[in-house]
Amino acid sequence: MAPAHARLFLSSFLMASATACAAPPGGPGSNVGAVVPTPDAIEGIVPTAYHDFQIVEVARGLVNPFAMAFTPEGDLLVTERPGRLRIVRNGVLLPDSVEGLPPILALGRGAMPMNGLEQAGLRDVVLHPDFQSNRLLYLSYVKPGPDSLGSLAVARGRFEDDRLADVEEIFHAAADGNGTERSSMWGGRMVFDADGYLFITLGDRQWPSAGDLEAHPAQDLSTHNGTTVRLHDDGRVPPDNPFVSRPRALPEIWTYGHRNAQGMAVHPGTGAVWQNEHGPQGGDEVNLIRPGLNYGWPVIGYGVNYRTGAAIHAGTHADGVEPPVHVWVPSIGVSGMLFYTGQAFPEWQGDMLVGGLSGRRLVRLRLDGDEVVREETLLQDVGRIRDIRQGPNGFIYVALDGGARWVDGPPTTIVRLEPAGRR
Numbered sequence: 001m002a003p004a005h006a007r008l009f010l011s012s013f014l015m016a017s018a019t020a021c022a023a024p025p026g027g028p029g030s031n032v033g034a035v036v037p038t039p040d041a042i043e044g045i046v047p048t049a050y051h052d053f054q055i056v057e058v059a060r061g062l063v064n065p066f067a068m069a070f071t072p073e074g075d076l077l078v079t080e081r082p083g084r085l086r087i088v089r090n091g092v093l094l095p096d097s098v099e100g101l102p103p104i105l106a107l108g109r110g111a112m113p114m115n116g117l118e119q120a121g122l123r124d125v126v127l128h129p130d131f132q133s134n135r136l137l138y139l140s141y142v143k144p145g146p147d148s149l150g151s152l153a154v155a156r157g158r159f160e161d162d163r164l165a166d167v168e169e170i171f172h173a174a175a176d177g178n179g180t181e182r183s184s185m186w187g188g189r190m191v192f193d194a195d196g197y198l199f200i201t202l203g204d205r206q207w208p209s210a211g212d213l214e215a216h217p218a219q220d221l222s223t224h225n226g227t228t229v230r231l232h233d234d235g236r237v238p239p240d241n242p243f244v245s246r247p248r249a250l251p252e253i254w255t256y257g258h259r260n261a262q263g264m265a266v267h268p269g270t271g272a273v274w275q276n277e278h279g280p281q282g283g284d285e286v287n288l289i290r291p292g293l294n295y296g297w298p299v300i301g302y303g304v305n306y307r308t309g310a311a312i313h314a315g316t317h318a319d320g321v322e323p324p325v326h327v328w329v330p331s332i333g334v335s336g337m338l339f340y341t342g343q344a345f346p347e348w349q350g351d352m353l354v355g356g357l358s359g360r361r362l363v364r365l366r367l368d369g370d371e372v373v374r375e376e377t378l379l380q381d382v383g384r385i386r387d388i389r390q391g392p393n394g395f396i397y398v399a400l401d402g403g404a405r406w407v408d409g410p411p412t413t414i415v416r417l418e419p420a421g422r423r
Helices: 002-019 039-042
Strands: 051-063 065-070 076-080 084-089 122-127 136-145 151-160 163-170 187-192 200-201 227-231 253-256 260-265 275-276 284-289 326-328 333-338 352-356 361-368 371-378 384-391 398-403 411-421
Touching: 051 076, 051 084, 065 361, 065 384, 065 398, 065 411, 076 122, 084 122, 122 187, 136 163, 136 187, 151 187, 151 200, 187 260, 200 260, 227 398, 260 352, 275 333, 284 333, 333 398, 361 384
Parallel strands: 065 122, 260 333, 333 384
Antiparallel strands: 051 411, 065 076, 076 084, 122 136, 136 151, 151 163, 187 200, 200 227, 227 253, 260 275, 275 284, 284 326, 333 352, 352 361, 361 371, 384 398, 398 411
16 A cells, blocks of 8 residues: 555645646646646655656646546547547647547537446547558547437547547447436446457446346346447458357347446457456456456345345355456445556556546555466555556556535546655
8 A cells, every 4th residue: 555645735726636637637627738737746745656646737727537548649639528529749638629529429419417436428549550650540439319328329539630520439338227327327438459359348337236137138138238349340240259140149248247337448468358347336447358258247246235235146256257356345436547657656557457436545566477466555545546557658547536416526637656666
């Protein structure tokens, strides 16, 4: 765990940053301009097992930033949940959002407010593996539908001259909500693997985990609820997907039995796809994603009912169900994740970094093959970490999500970890 003085320093720094941003970016009271680290951020050194680092502010005034992506030119693209794609260029958060996005269901745009901290809106952003030549950018988002709950969709377009053009929808999930104000958990994380396939996570949409657990939508291959899908870059279904020939099964499905996978990354050495996934009250997971496997939700797991504390699952293991590689009890509210490959923190190369929302932390996991052998908390009590990305300089960028029920905001910051010594 990070030392107490580091936790207090970081909390004070980030609270001050959020307080300074009293309005959405580009509006009255927004703070958009050159990135200038605060004196506290320069002076505060966080010690860890292998590397000491400092926290430096990158941008402030972002409303519920969900995901980040770096372009080859060095721009940092940031999605905001209310439906905006923003650009940080040369240390400046540009005042105007990117034009040309598809219609997005969000608060103030027809979405039913959810009874929780997750609301509808814009989710992930990833670049095509050949982005430098084709300029294709992918967005996941909640698409307007016949009701106020929406469902997840993925579109791609050409990012040129700071706008999207030739936008086309390539995937629309058959993953309905349960009809109530507790129908969030859209999923929406995306990643391209080394072979150019696009993986997308779909949440279970909070269908009740009670009664006949094996009849839950996350166990039903005729829906996308609680699945990972695998597509070609244009949305076509690969013919070797595991359920292509199964009657009634949706051919896009790669894995099923998930609750709400919020982080996904490709291992730099093996090329394997890894995910993290929200449990209920307890039981957040790290999973190695293999084709056709059932990851168990809600039949097996380690969590309990939020309200009553009663058991949800039939057990923690079952025949024909893939167990998690790593579990957190209590939950940390897993979010963005990456495998570190940079030079700025050489002792972390190959390690998995995982953000925490409810746990308000950044965690480092060391793997030995497919097994987690060591866990270290790098940051604690820093705010709700929604996404983490490795920058071109090897620094680690952290997007902080403002925690507010029913509404968007408050505006928050993106910070980065810079090395300040090696042990």
